[in-house]
Amino acid sequence: MRSIGEMARDSGLSVSALRFYDGAGLLVPAWVDPVSGYRWYGTEQLEESRLLARLRRAGMPLADIRLVLAGWSGADSGLVRQLLQAHLRRLEQGLADARSEFSTLRALLELRENPMTVLPTAAVGLAVSAPELAAALDAVRFAVSTDPELPMLGGVLFDIEGEALRVVATDRYRMAVAQAGVTGHDGPRVQAVVPSPLADAMRALLSDDAPVRLTVDGDRLALETGDRQVAGQRLDHDFPDYRRLVRLPAGQRAFIDVPAFRKAVETGPVRAGESPDQGGVSCDVSVLRVAADGVVTVCEDVDDDQGHVAVNREFLLHALAAGARDQLILEFAAPTAPLAIRRTDTEDAFSLLMPVRLEN
Incomplete structure:
Protein backbone atom coordinates (compact mmCIF):
# COMPACT_ATOMS: atom_id res chain seq x y z
CA MET A 1 0.00 0.00 0.00
CA ARG A 2 1.15 3.53 -0.77
CA SER A 3 0.29 6.56 1.31
CA ILE A 4 -1.20 9.56 -0.51
CA GLY A 5 2.13 11.37 -0.16
CA GLU A 6 4.03 8.47 -1.72
CA MET A 7 1.44 8.21 -4.46
CA ALA A 8 1.80 11.91 -5.23
CA ARG A 9 5.58 11.61 -5.38
CA ASP A 10 5.57 8.55 -7.65
CA SER A 11 2.71 9.54 -9.95
CA GLY A 12 3.40 13.21 -10.66
CA LEU A 13 0.02 14.25 -9.28
CA SER A 14 -0.22 16.62 -6.32
CA VAL A 15 -1.85 15.51 -3.08
CA SER A 16 -4.69 17.95 -3.69
CA ALA A 17 -5.17 16.51 -7.20
CA LEU A 18 -5.35 12.98 -5.79
CA ARG A 19 -8.02 14.11 -3.32
CA PHE A 20 -9.94 15.73 -6.15
CA TYR A 21 -9.77 12.64 -8.39
CA ASP A 22 -10.94 10.53 -5.47
CA GLY A 23 -13.97 12.77 -5.06
CA ALA A 24 -14.60 12.63 -8.81
CA GLY A 25 -14.50 8.82 -8.74
CA LEU A 26 -11.57 8.64 -11.15
CA LEU A 27 -8.92 7.28 -8.82
CA VAL A 28 -10.51 5.97 -5.62
CA PRO A 29 -8.06 4.82 -2.90
CA ALA A 30 -7.91 1.11 -2.20
CA TRP A 31 -8.51 1.83 1.49
CA VAL A 32 -9.43 4.85 3.60
CA ASP A 33 -8.70 4.82 7.33
CA PRO A 34 -12.15 5.12 8.96
CA VAL A 35 -10.73 7.06 11.90
CA SER A 36 -8.25 9.47 10.32
CA GLY A 37 -9.69 9.52 6.80
CA TYR A 38 -6.19 8.98 5.44
CA ARG A 39 -6.06 7.55 1.91
CA TRP A 40 -4.02 4.49 0.94
CA TYR A 41 -3.47 3.22 -2.59
CA GLY A 42 -2.69 -0.23 -3.95
CA THR A 43 0.49 -0.88 -5.90
CA GLU A 44 -1.54 -1.62 -9.05
CA GLN A 45 -3.03 1.90 -8.91
CA LEU A 46 0.31 3.56 -9.60
CA GLU A 47 0.06 2.81 -13.34
CA GLU A 48 -3.44 4.31 -13.45
CA SER A 49 -2.31 7.42 -11.60
CA ARG A 50 0.56 7.98 -14.02
CA LEU A 51 -1.79 7.47 -16.96
CA LEU A 52 -4.22 9.96 -15.45
CA ALA A 53 -1.45 12.51 -15.01
CA ARG A 54 -0.39 12.16 -18.66
CA LEU A 55 -3.95 12.49 -19.94
CA ARG A 56 -4.50 15.64 -17.87
CA ARG A 57 -1.26 17.14 -19.15
CA ALA A 58 -2.55 16.43 -22.67
CA GLY A 59 -5.72 18.37 -21.82
CA MET A 60 -8.17 15.48 -22.10
CA PRO A 61 -11.58 16.16 -20.51
CA LEU A 62 -12.41 14.20 -17.37
CA ALA A 63 -15.38 12.50 -19.04
CA ASP A 64 -13.06 10.97 -21.66
CA ILE A 65 -10.41 10.12 -19.06
CA ARG A 66 -13.01 8.14 -17.16
CA LEU A 67 -13.61 5.99 -20.27
CA VAL A 68 -9.90 5.62 -21.02
CA LEU A 69 -9.22 4.37 -17.50
CA ALA A 70 -12.14 1.94 -17.76
CA GLY A 71 -10.90 0.65 -21.11
CA TRP A 72 -7.34 0.46 -19.83
CA SER A 73 -8.24 -1.66 -16.81
CA GLY A 74 -10.50 -3.85 -18.99
CA ALA A 75 -7.85 -4.30 -21.67
CA ASP A 76 -10.20 -2.72 -24.22
CA SER A 77 -7.43 -1.29 -26.40
CA GLY A 78 -9.81 -0.49 -29.26
CA LEU A 79 -11.85 1.92 -27.14
CA VAL A 80 -8.73 3.50 -25.68
CA ARG A 81 -7.19 4.05 -29.11
CA GLN A 82 -10.39 5.62 -30.43
CA LEU A 83 -10.61 8.01 -27.48
CA LEU A 84 -6.96 9.03 -27.80
CA GLN A 85 -7.29 9.54 -31.54
CA ALA A 86 -10.47 11.61 -31.14
CA HIS A 87 -8.77 13.85 -28.59
CA LEU A 88 -5.71 14.22 -30.80
CA ARG A 89 -7.94 15.29 -33.71
CA ARG A 90 -9.58 17.92 -31.47
CA LEU A 91 -6.18 19.24 -30.44
CA GLU A 92 -4.96 19.38 -34.04
CA GLN A 93 -8.14 21.17 -35.17
CA GLY A 94 -7.81 23.60 -32.31
CA LEU A 95 -4.20 24.29 -33.26
CA ALA A 96 -5.16 24.80 -36.92
CA ASP A 97 -7.90 27.24 -35.89
CA ALA A 98 -5.48 29.08 -33.63
CA ARG A 99 -2.87 29.34 -36.40
CA SER A 100 -5.47 30.81 -38.74
CA GLU A 101 -6.53 33.41 -36.19
CA PHE A 102 -2.93 34.34 -35.37
CA SER A 103 -2.14 34.72 -39.05
CA THR A 104 -5.00 37.20 -39.36
CA LEU A 105 -3.85 39.04 -36.24
CA ARG A 106 -0.31 39.39 -37.57
CA ALA A 107 -1.66 40.85 -40.80
CA LEU A 108 -3.73 43.35 -38.83
CA LEU A 109 -0.69 44.32 -36.74
CA GLU A 110 1.34 45.00 -39.86
CA LEU A 111 -1.35 47.43 -41.01
CA ARG A 112 -1.59 49.17 -37.67
CA GLU A 113 1.18 50.51 -35.50
CA ASN A 114 0.23 51.82 -32.08
CA PRO A 115 3.27 52.12 -29.83
CA MET A 116 2.30 52.41 -26.18
CA THR A 117 5.58 53.78 -24.86
CA VAL A 118 6.14 57.51 -25.31
CA LEU A 119 9.73 58.17 -26.29
CA PRO A 120 11.10 61.37 -24.74
CA THR A 121 12.54 63.83 -27.24
CA ALA A 122 14.73 65.51 -24.61
CA ALA A 123 16.36 64.62 -21.33
CA VAL A 124 13.96 64.57 -18.40
CA GLY A 125 15.22 65.13 -14.86
CA LEU A 126 13.12 65.13 -11.74
CA ALA A 127 13.32 64.74 -7.99
CA VAL A 128 11.80 61.65 -6.40
CA SER A 129 10.98 60.80 -2.81
CA ALA A 130 13.47 58.04 -1.92
CA PRO A 131 11.24 56.25 0.62
CA GLU A 132 8.27 56.37 -1.76
CA LEU A 133 10.28 55.03 -4.70
CA ALA A 134 11.76 52.28 -2.53
CA ALA A 135 8.29 51.27 -1.33
CA ALA A 136 6.96 51.35 -4.89
CA LEU A 137 9.72 49.08 -6.21
CA ASP A 138 9.19 46.68 -3.29
CA ALA A 139 5.46 46.56 -4.08
CA VAL A 140 5.85 45.56 -7.73
CA ARG A 141 9.11 43.62 -8.01
CA PHE A 142 7.46 40.22 -7.43
CA ALA A 143 5.36 40.59 -10.59
CA VAL A 144 8.23 41.07 -13.08
CA SER A 145 8.27 38.40 -15.80
CA THR A 146 11.17 36.00 -16.30
CA ASP A 147 9.83 34.65 -19.61
CA PRO A 148 12.55 35.12 -22.28
CA GLU A 149 9.91 35.07 -25.00
CA LEU A 150 8.31 38.24 -23.56
CA PRO A 151 11.27 40.60 -23.08
CA MET A 152 9.00 43.66 -22.86
CA LEU A 153 7.74 42.33 -19.50
CA GLY A 154 11.22 41.65 -18.10
CA GLY A 155 11.43 44.98 -16.34
CA VAL A 156 9.59 47.64 -14.38
CA LEU A 157 7.70 50.39 -16.17
CA PHE A 158 8.40 53.94 -14.98
CA ASP A 159 5.42 56.03 -16.08
CA ILE A 160 5.99 59.73 -15.38
CA GLU A 161 3.07 62.08 -15.71
CA GLY A 162 2.59 65.37 -13.87
CA GLU A 163 3.72 65.02 -10.27
CA ALA A 164 3.40 61.23 -10.18
CA LEU A 165 5.71 58.36 -11.03
CA ARG A 166 3.74 55.15 -11.46
CA VAL A 167 5.73 51.95 -11.20
CA VAL A 168 4.24 48.88 -12.90
CA ALA A 169 5.21 45.24 -13.41
CA THR A 170 3.35 42.27 -14.88
CA ASP A 171 4.06 38.74 -16.04
CA ARG A 172 0.53 38.40 -17.56
CA TYR A 173 -0.77 36.36 -14.63
CA ARG A 174 -0.24 39.03 -11.99
CA MET A 175 0.21 42.75 -12.08
CA ALA A 176 1.37 45.26 -9.48
CA VAL A 177 1.03 49.03 -9.58
CA ALA A 178 2.48 51.55 -7.13
CA GLN A 179 3.21 55.28 -7.11
CA ALA A 180 5.83 57.73 -5.89
CA GLY A 181 5.68 61.51 -5.82
CA VAL A 182 7.96 63.56 -8.08
CA THR A 183 8.78 67.24 -8.57
CA GLY A 184 10.41 69.13 -11.38
CA HIS A 185 8.55 67.57 -14.29
CA ASP A 186 6.02 69.66 -16.19
CA GLY A 187 6.41 68.20 -19.65
CA PRO A 188 4.56 65.47 -21.55
CA ARG A 189 4.06 61.96 -20.23
CA VAL A 190 7.24 59.86 -20.33
CA GLN A 191 7.51 56.08 -20.06
CA ALA A 192 10.59 53.88 -19.79
CA VAL A 193 10.92 50.16 -19.09
CA VAL A 194 13.70 49.61 -16.55
CA PRO A 195 15.30 46.15 -16.84
CA SER A 196 14.98 44.21 -13.61
CA PRO A 197 18.75 44.19 -12.79
CA LEU A 198 18.83 47.98 -13.10
CA ALA A 199 15.64 48.30 -11.05
CA ASP A 200 17.24 46.16 -8.33
CA ALA A 201 20.37 48.33 -8.38
CA MET A 202 18.21 51.43 -8.05
CA ARG A 203 16.40 49.89 -5.09
CA ALA A 204 19.72 49.14 -3.38
CA LEU A 205 20.67 52.81 -3.72
CA LEU A 206 17.55 53.94 -1.85
CA SER A 207 18.86 53.17 1.61
CA ASP A 208 18.08 56.48 3.33
CA ASP A 209 16.00 59.64 3.01
CA ALA A 210 18.59 61.60 1.00
CA PRO A 211 17.28 63.50 -2.03
CA VAL A 212 17.12 61.39 -5.19
CA ARG A 213 17.19 62.53 -8.79
CA LEU A 214 15.91 60.42 -11.69
CA THR A 215 17.05 61.22 -15.24
CA VAL A 216 15.68 59.78 -18.48
CA ASP A 217 17.85 60.76 -21.44
CA GLY A 218 16.97 58.94 -24.63
CA ASP A 219 17.50 55.25 -23.92
CA ARG A 220 19.56 55.87 -20.78
CA LEU A 221 18.28 56.07 -17.21
CA ALA A 222 20.15 57.23 -14.14
CA LEU A 223 19.31 57.52 -10.45
CA GLU A 224 21.51 59.71 -8.28
CA THR A 225 21.69 60.35 -4.57
CA GLY A 226 24.56 62.32 -3.10
CA ASP A 227 27.77 61.14 -4.76
CA ARG A 228 26.33 57.75 -5.72
CA GLN A 229 24.70 56.84 -9.02
CA VAL A 230 23.35 53.82 -10.87
CA ALA A 231 22.65 54.03 -14.58
CA GLY A 232 21.91 51.82 -17.52
CA GLN A 233 19.99 51.32 -20.73
CA ARG A 234 16.26 50.97 -20.70
CA LEU A 235 14.60 48.09 -22.51
CA ASP A 236 13.99 48.75 -26.18
CA HIS A 237 10.44 47.39 -26.03
CA ASP A 238 6.93 48.75 -25.69
CA PHE A 239 5.12 47.99 -22.44
CA PRO A 240 1.41 47.05 -22.57
CA ASP A 241 -1.11 49.76 -21.81
CA TYR A 242 -1.59 48.81 -18.18
CA ARG A 243 -4.39 51.35 -17.73
CA ARG A 244 -6.62 49.14 -19.85
CA LEU A 245 -5.64 46.07 -17.86
CA VAL A 246 -6.72 47.48 -14.49
CA ARG A 247 -10.31 48.18 -15.51
Whole structure:
Protein backbone atom coordinates (compact mmCIF):
# COMPACT_ATOMS: atom_id res chain seq x y z
CA MET A 1 0.00 0.00 0.00
CA ARG A 2 1.15 3.53 -0.77
CA SER A 3 0.29 6.56 1.31
CA ILE A 4 -1.20 9.56 -0.51
CA GLY A 5 2.13 11.37 -0.16
CA GLU A 6 4.03 8.47 -1.72
CA MET A 7 1.44 8.21 -4.46
CA ALA A 8 1.80 11.91 -5.23
CA ARG A 9 5.58 11.61 -5.38
CA ASP A 10 5.57 8.55 -7.65
CA SER A 11 2.71 9.54 -9.95
CA GLY A 12 3.40 13.21 -10.66
CA LEU A 13 0.02 14.25 -9.28
CA SER A 14 -0.22 16.62 -6.32
CA VAL A 15 -1.85 15.51 -3.08
CA SER A 16 -4.69 17.95 -3.69
CA ALA A 17 -5.17 16.51 -7.20
CA LEU A 18 -5.35 12.98 -5.79
CA ARG A 19 -8.02 14.11 -3.32
CA PHE A 20 -9.94 15.73 -6.15
CA TYR A 21 -9.77 12.64 -8.39
CA ASP A 22 -10.94 10.53 -5.47
CA GLY A 23 -13.97 12.77 -5.06
CA ALA A 24 -14.60 12.63 -8.81
CA GLY A 25 -14.50 8.82 -8.74
CA LEU A 26 -11.57 8.64 -11.15
CA LEU A 27 -8.92 7.28 -8.82
CA VAL A 28 -10.51 5.97 -5.62
CA PRO A 29 -8.06 4.82 -2.90
CA ALA A 30 -7.91 1.11 -2.20
CA TRP A 31 -8.51 1.83 1.49
CA VAL A 32 -9.43 4.85 3.60
CA ASP A 33 -8.70 4.82 7.33
CA PRO A 34 -12.15 5.12 8.96
CA VAL A 35 -10.73 7.06 11.90
CA SER A 36 -8.25 9.47 10.32
CA GLY A 37 -9.69 9.52 6.80
CA TYR A 38 -6.19 8.98 5.44
CA ARG A 39 -6.06 7.55 1.91
CA TRP A 40 -4.02 4.49 0.94
CA TYR A 41 -3.47 3.22 -2.59
CA GLY A 42 -2.69 -0.23 -3.95
CA THR A 43 0.49 -0.88 -5.90
CA GLU A 44 -1.54 -1.62 -9.05
CA GLN A 45 -3.03 1.90 -8.91
CA LEU A 46 0.31 3.56 -9.60
CA GLU A 47 0.06 2.81 -13.34
CA GLU A 48 -3.44 4.31 -13.45
CA SER A 49 -2.31 7.42 -11.60
CA ARG A 50 0.56 7.98 -14.02
CA LEU A 51 -1.79 7.47 -16.96
CA LEU A 52 -4.22 9.96 -15.45
CA ALA A 53 -1.45 12.51 -15.01
CA ARG A 54 -0.39 12.16 -18.66
CA LEU A 55 -3.95 12.49 -19.94
CA ARG A 56 -4.50 15.64 -17.87
CA ARG A 57 -1.26 17.14 -19.15
CA ALA A 58 -2.55 16.43 -22.67
CA GLY A 59 -5.72 18.37 -21.82
CA MET A 60 -8.17 15.48 -22.10
CA PRO A 61 -11.58 16.16 -20.51
CA LEU A 62 -12.41 14.20 -17.37
CA ALA A 63 -15.38 12.50 -19.04
CA ASP A 64 -13.06 10.97 -21.66
CA ILE A 65 -10.41 10.12 -19.06
CA ARG A 66 -13.01 8.14 -17.16
CA LEU A 67 -13.61 5.99 -20.27
CA VAL A 68 -9.90 5.62 -21.02
CA LEU A 69 -9.22 4.37 -17.50
CA ALA A 70 -12.14 1.94 -17.76
CA GLY A 71 -10.90 0.65 -21.11
CA TRP A 72 -7.34 0.46 -19.83
CA SER A 73 -8.24 -1.66 -16.81
CA GLY A 74 -10.50 -3.85 -18.99
CA ALA A 75 -7.85 -4.30 -21.67
CA ASP A 76 -10.20 -2.72 -24.22
CA SER A 77 -7.43 -1.29 -26.40
CA GLY A 78 -9.81 -0.49 -29.26
CA LEU A 79 -11.85 1.92 -27.14
CA VAL A 80 -8.73 3.50 -25.68
CA ARG A 81 -7.19 4.05 -29.11
CA GLN A 82 -10.39 5.62 -30.43
CA LEU A 83 -10.61 8.01 -27.48
CA LEU A 84 -6.96 9.03 -27.80
CA GLN A 85 -7.29 9.54 -31.54
CA ALA A 86 -10.47 11.61 -31.14
CA HIS A 87 -8.77 13.85 -28.59
CA LEU A 88 -5.71 14.22 -30.80
CA ARG A 89 -7.94 15.29 -33.71
CA ARG A 90 -9.58 17.92 -31.47
CA LEU A 91 -6.18 19.24 -30.44
CA GLU A 92 -4.96 19.38 -34.04
CA GLN A 93 -8.14 21.17 -35.17
CA GLY A 94 -7.81 23.60 -32.31
CA LEU A 95 -4.20 24.29 -33.26
CA ALA A 96 -5.16 24.80 -36.92
CA ASP A 97 -7.90 27.24 -35.89
CA ALA A 98 -5.48 29.08 -33.63
CA ARG A 99 -2.87 29.34 -36.40
CA SER A 100 -5.47 30.81 -38.74
CA GLU A 101 -6.53 33.41 -36.19
CA PHE A 102 -2.93 34.34 -35.37
CA SER A 103 -2.14 34.72 -39.05
CA THR A 104 -5.00 37.20 -39.36
CA LEU A 105 -3.85 39.04 -36.24
CA ARG A 106 -0.31 39.39 -37.57
CA ALA A 107 -1.66 40.85 -40.80
CA LEU A 108 -3.73 43.35 -38.83
CA LEU A 109 -0.69 44.32 -36.74
CA GLU A 110 1.34 45.00 -39.86
CA LEU A 111 -1.35 47.43 -41.01
CA ARG A 112 -1.59 49.17 -37.67
CA GLU A 113 1.18 50.51 -35.50
CA ASN A 114 0.23 51.82 -32.08
CA PRO A 115 3.27 52.12 -29.83
CA MET A 116 2.30 52.41 -26.18
CA THR A 117 5.58 53.78 -24.86
CA VAL A 118 6.14 57.51 -25.31
CA LEU A 119 9.73 58.17 -26.29
CA PRO A 120 11.10 61.37 -24.74
CA THR A 121 12.54 63.83 -27.24
CA ALA A 122 14.73 65.51 -24.61
CA ALA A 123 16.36 64.62 -21.33
CA VAL A 124 13.96 64.57 -18.40
CA GLY A 125 15.22 65.13 -14.86
CA LEU A 126 13.12 65.13 -11.74
CA ALA A 127 13.32 64.74 -7.99
CA VAL A 128 11.80 61.65 -6.40
CA SER A 129 10.98 60.80 -2.81
CA ALA A 130 13.47 58.04 -1.92
CA PRO A 131 11.24 56.25 0.62
CA GLU A 132 8.27 56.37 -1.76
CA LEU A 133 10.28 55.03 -4.70
CA ALA A 134 11.76 52.28 -2.53
CA ALA A 135 8.29 51.27 -1.33
CA ALA A 136 6.96 51.35 -4.89
CA LEU A 137 9.72 49.08 -6.21
CA ASP A 138 9.19 46.68 -3.29
CA ALA A 139 5.46 46.56 -4.08
CA VAL A 140 5.85 45.56 -7.73
CA ARG A 141 9.11 43.62 -8.01
CA PHE A 142 7.46 40.22 -7.43
CA ALA A 143 5.36 40.59 -10.59
CA VAL A 144 8.23 41.07 -13.08
CA SER A 145 8.27 38.40 -15.80
CA THR A 146 11.17 36.00 -16.30
CA ASP A 147 9.83 34.65 -19.61
CA PRO A 148 12.55 35.12 -22.28
CA GLU A 149 9.91 35.07 -25.00
CA LEU A 150 8.31 38.24 -23.56
CA PRO A 151 11.27 40.60 -23.08
CA MET A 152 9.00 43.66 -22.86
CA LEU A 153 7.74 42.33 -19.50
CA GLY A 154 11.22 41.65 -18.10
CA GLY A 155 11.43 44.98 -16.34
CA VAL A 156 9.59 47.64 -14.38
CA LEU A 157 7.70 50.39 -16.17
CA PHE A 158 8.40 53.94 -14.98
CA ASP A 159 5.42 56.03 -16.08
CA ILE A 160 5.99 59.73 -15.38
CA GLU A 161 3.07 62.08 -15.71
CA GLY A 162 2.59 65.37 -13.87
CA GLU A 163 3.72 65.02 -10.27
CA ALA A 164 3.40 61.23 -10.18
CA LEU A 165 5.71 58.36 -11.03
CA ARG A 166 3.74 55.15 -11.46
CA VAL A 167 5.73 51.95 -11.20
CA VAL A 168 4.24 48.88 -12.90
CA ALA A 169 5.21 45.24 -13.41
CA THR A 170 3.35 42.27 -14.88
CA ASP A 171 4.06 38.74 -16.04
CA ARG A 172 0.53 38.40 -17.56
CA TYR A 173 -0.77 36.36 -14.63
CA ARG A 174 -0.24 39.03 -11.99
CA MET A 175 0.21 42.75 -12.08
CA ALA A 176 1.37 45.26 -9.48
CA VAL A 177 1.03 49.03 -9.58
CA ALA A 178 2.48 51.55 -7.13
CA GLN A 179 3.21 55.28 -7.11
CA ALA A 180 5.83 57.73 -5.89
CA GLY A 181 5.68 61.51 -5.82
CA VAL A 182 7.96 63.56 -8.08
CA THR A 183 8.78 67.24 -8.57
CA GLY A 184 10.41 69.13 -11.38
CA HIS A 185 8.55 67.57 -14.29
CA ASP A 186 6.02 69.66 -16.19
CA GLY A 187 6.41 68.20 -19.65
CA PRO A 188 4.56 65.47 -21.55
CA ARG A 189 4.06 61.96 -20.23
CA VAL A 190 7.24 59.86 -20.33
CA GLN A 191 7.51 56.08 -20.06
CA ALA A 192 10.59 53.88 -19.79
CA VAL A 193 10.92 50.16 -19.09
CA VAL A 194 13.70 49.61 -16.55
CA PRO A 195 15.30 46.15 -16.84
CA SER A 196 14.98 44.21 -13.61
CA PRO A 197 18.75 44.19 -12.79
CA LEU A 198 18.83 47.98 -13.10
CA ALA A 199 15.64 48.30 -11.05
CA ASP A 200 17.24 46.16 -8.33
CA ALA A 201 20.37 48.33 -8.38
CA MET A 202 18.21 51.43 -8.05
CA ARG A 203 16.40 49.89 -5.09
CA ALA A 204 19.72 49.14 -3.38
CA LEU A 205 20.67 52.81 -3.72
CA LEU A 206 17.55 53.94 -1.85
CA SER A 207 18.86 53.17 1.61
CA ASP A 208 18.08 56.48 3.33
CA ASP A 209 16.00 59.64 3.01
CA ALA A 210 18.59 61.60 1.00
CA PRO A 211 17.28 63.50 -2.03
CA VAL A 212 17.12 61.39 -5.19
CA ARG A 213 17.19 62.53 -8.79
CA LEU A 214 15.91 60.42 -11.69
CA THR A 215 17.05 61.22 -15.24
CA VAL A 216 15.68 59.78 -18.48
CA ASP A 217 17.85 60.76 -21.44
CA GLY A 218 16.97 58.94 -24.63
CA ASP A 219 17.50 55.25 -23.92
CA ARG A 220 19.56 55.87 -20.78
CA LEU A 221 18.28 56.07 -17.21
CA ALA A 222 20.15 57.23 -14.14
CA LEU A 223 19.31 57.52 -10.45
CA GLU A 224 21.51 59.71 -8.28
CA THR A 225 21.69 60.35 -4.57
CA GLY A 226 24.56 62.32 -3.10
CA ASP A 227 27.77 61.14 -4.76
CA ARG A 228 26.33 57.75 -5.72
CA GLN A 229 24.70 56.84 -9.02
CA VAL A 230 23.35 53.82 -10.87
CA ALA A 231 22.65 54.03 -14.58
CA GLY A 232 21.91 51.82 -17.52
CA GLN A 233 19.99 51.32 -20.73
CA ARG A 234 16.26 50.97 -20.70
CA LEU A 235 14.60 48.09 -22.51
CA ASP A 236 13.99 48.75 -26.18
CA HIS A 237 10.44 47.39 -26.03
CA ASP A 238 6.93 48.75 -25.69
CA PHE A 239 5.12 47.99 -22.44
CA PRO A 240 1.41 47.05 -22.57
CA ASP A 241 -1.11 49.76 -21.81
CA TYR A 242 -1.59 48.81 -18.18
CA ARG A 243 -4.39 51.35 -17.73
CA ARG A 244 -6.62 49.14 -19.85
CA LEU A 245 -5.64 46.07 -17.86
CA VAL A 246 -6.72 47.48 -14.49
CA ARG A 247 -10.31 48.18 -15.51
CA LEU A 248 -12.29 45.66 -13.52
CA PRO A 249 -16.02 45.07 -13.13
CA ALA A 250 -17.59 46.24 -9.90
CA GLY A 251 -17.26 43.74 -7.09
CA GLN A 252 -17.39 43.17 -3.38
CA ARG A 253 -14.68 44.50 -1.08
CA ALA A 254 -13.47 42.74 2.04
CA PHE A 255 -11.00 43.99 4.64
CA ILE A 256 -8.53 41.35 5.82
CA ASP A 257 -6.11 41.10 8.72
CA VAL A 258 -3.00 40.15 6.76
CA PRO A 259 -1.14 38.01 9.35
CA ALA A 260 -4.25 35.95 10.13
CA PHE A 261 -5.23 35.65 6.49
CA ARG A 262 -1.71 34.64 5.46
CA LYS A 263 -1.79 31.84 8.04
CA ALA A 264 -5.19 30.72 6.75
CA VAL A 265 -3.82 30.58 3.19
CA GLU A 266 -0.65 28.73 4.22
CA THR A 267 -2.49 26.10 6.27
CA GLY A 268 -5.84 26.01 4.47
CA PRO A 269 -7.07 23.57 1.85
CA VAL A 270 -5.64 23.64 -1.65
CA ARG A 271 -7.00 22.48 -4.96
CA ALA A 272 -5.21 21.40 -8.10
CA GLY A 273 -5.13 23.97 -10.87
CA GLU A 274 -3.37 24.65 -14.13
CA SER A 275 -0.64 27.27 -13.88
CA PRO A 276 -0.29 28.89 -17.32
CA ASP A 277 3.07 30.47 -16.52
CA GLN A 278 4.55 26.98 -16.13
CA GLY A 279 3.17 25.45 -19.30
CA GLY A 280 -0.13 24.41 -17.81
CA VAL A 281 1.34 22.12 -15.14
CA SER A 282 -0.49 21.65 -11.87
CA CYS A 283 -0.06 24.21 -9.12
CA ASP A 284 -1.49 24.63 -5.65
CA VAL A 285 -4.58 26.81 -5.76
CA SER A 286 -6.37 28.61 -2.95
CA VAL A 287 -10.10 29.05 -3.45
CA LEU A 288 -11.28 32.21 -1.70
CA ARG A 289 -14.87 32.98 -0.89
CA VAL A 290 -16.25 36.24 0.46
CA ALA A 291 -19.47 36.09 2.44
CA ALA A 292 -22.17 38.74 2.49
CA ASP A 293 -20.74 40.12 5.74
CA GLY A 294 -17.30 40.55 4.15
CA VAL A 295 -15.60 37.58 5.83
CA VAL A 296 -13.10 35.86 3.51
CA THR A 297 -12.45 32.14 3.90
CA VAL A 298 -10.13 29.67 2.19
CA CYS A 299 -12.47 26.89 1.13
CA GLU A 300 -12.17 23.47 -0.47
CA ASP A 301 -15.44 23.13 -2.33
CA VAL A 302 -16.59 25.36 -5.17
CA ASP A 303 -20.23 25.88 -6.02
CA ASP A 304 -22.00 28.05 -8.57
CA ASP A 305 -22.16 31.25 -6.54
CA GLN A 306 -20.26 34.34 -7.62
CA GLY A 307 -18.50 34.97 -4.33
CA HIS A 308 -15.35 32.98 -4.95
CA VAL A 309 -12.16 33.08 -6.99
CA ALA A 310 -9.34 30.55 -7.40
CA VAL A 311 -5.79 31.91 -7.47
CA ASN A 312 -2.26 30.54 -7.44
CA ARG A 313 -1.46 30.23 -3.73
CA GLU A 314 2.21 31.14 -4.18
CA PHE A 315 1.30 34.28 -6.13
CA LEU A 316 -1.24 35.25 -3.46
CA LEU A 317 1.33 34.97 -0.68
CA HIS A 318 3.77 37.10 -2.71
CA ALA A 319 1.12 39.78 -3.22
CA LEU A 320 0.26 39.85 0.47
CA ALA A 321 3.93 40.31 1.35
CA ALA A 322 4.35 43.04 -1.27
CA GLY A 323 1.37 44.90 0.19
CA ALA A 324 3.50 45.54 3.30
CA ARG A 325 0.50 46.29 5.50
CA ASP A 326 -1.23 44.56 8.39
CA GLN A 327 -4.57 45.27 6.75
CA LEU A 328 -5.43 45.07 3.05
CA ILE A 329 -8.54 45.01 0.90
CA LEU A 330 -9.50 42.06 -1.30
CA GLU A 331 -11.83 42.95 -4.14
CA PHE A 332 -13.88 40.15 -5.68
CA ALA A 333 -15.74 40.67 -8.96
CA ALA A 334 -16.44 37.22 -10.44
CA PRO A 335 -14.72 33.81 -10.59
CA THR A 336 -13.40 34.71 -14.04
CA ALA A 337 -12.20 38.22 -13.10
CA PRO A 338 -8.84 39.08 -11.50
CA LEU A 339 -8.61 39.31 -7.72
CA ALA A 340 -7.56 42.82 -6.67
CA ILE A 341 -5.43 43.30 -3.55
CA ARG A 342 -5.46 46.93 -2.47
CA ARG A 343 -4.02 49.04 0.30
CA THR A 344 -6.39 50.80 2.65
CA ASP A 345 -4.63 54.18 2.52
CA THR A 346 -4.42 54.76 -1.24
CA GLU A 347 -5.99 53.72 -4.52
CA ASP A 348 -2.64 54.07 -6.30
CA ALA A 349 -1.00 50.87 -4.99
CA PHE A 350 -2.53 47.48 -5.74
CA SER A 351 -1.94 44.03 -7.18
CA LEU A 352 -4.06 41.93 -9.53
CA LEU A 353 -4.00 38.13 -9.68
CA MET A 354 -5.50 36.31 -12.63
CA PRO A 355 -7.89 33.50 -11.70
CA VAL A 356 -6.65 29.94 -12.13
CA ARG A 357 -8.59 27.22 -13.90
CA LEU A 358 -9.32 24.39 -11.51
CA GLU A 359 -8.79 20.81 -12.60
CA ASN A 360 -12.18 19.19 -12.93
